[in-house]
Amino acid sequence: MKSRIAELRKSHKFSQTDLAEAVGVTRQTITSLENEKYVASLVLAYKIAKFFNLQIEDVFDFSEVEEN
């Protein structure tokens, strides 16, 4: 699933480790999310969106889900 995690993280000048620690996952999970290798659970998506003070749909691209 496409997301704006890398873009938002870089614009806020956070490292992957900072974000990972803030949302309670490993840095590898953040890397996989940014590389679109892994789809976040609802809880993790919520935590990431909350971390950036955004709605889930502002961080994650659900257009593929809507097409299916």
Added chain:
Amino acid sequence: MENFRNEMRKKVLMYQSISGFTGLCIIFLAVFNRSNPMNVSDFSRGVQLGIFVGIALVTLYYIGKLKNTLKNEDKLKKLYIEENDERRRLIQDKTGKTTTLIVLFSIPIAIVVAGFYSIVVLITLLVTLLFLILTTAFVKNYYNNKY
């Protein structure tokens, strides 16, 4: 975090129990083998002892590692994240599922091959396959009821 700390303490206790049990098994084996010297081959004794010593060493390693982690707040937090990381859990689930499938398909092939050489090996593999199927069915039923 306090819940996780208690969970880890319980884990240490569990490892200590396993370690103690394997220690007892090693003593039992030594006594049994001494009183029945001709009963089991040297190779079997070595394998039996090796299994228990292996389990004891692994549990002792984890006891040390967990006790060390429990003393350090940063290490405990890191372990908490590692244990609860959803991607890691997914990988563990998929690894278990794939491994079971590979084993389930490999054993029947091994049974067919063993049939040409040894009936003992064939029956052993057949029982192993049956045990694996029953265990898989039991675990699946457990999770079906749980969720």
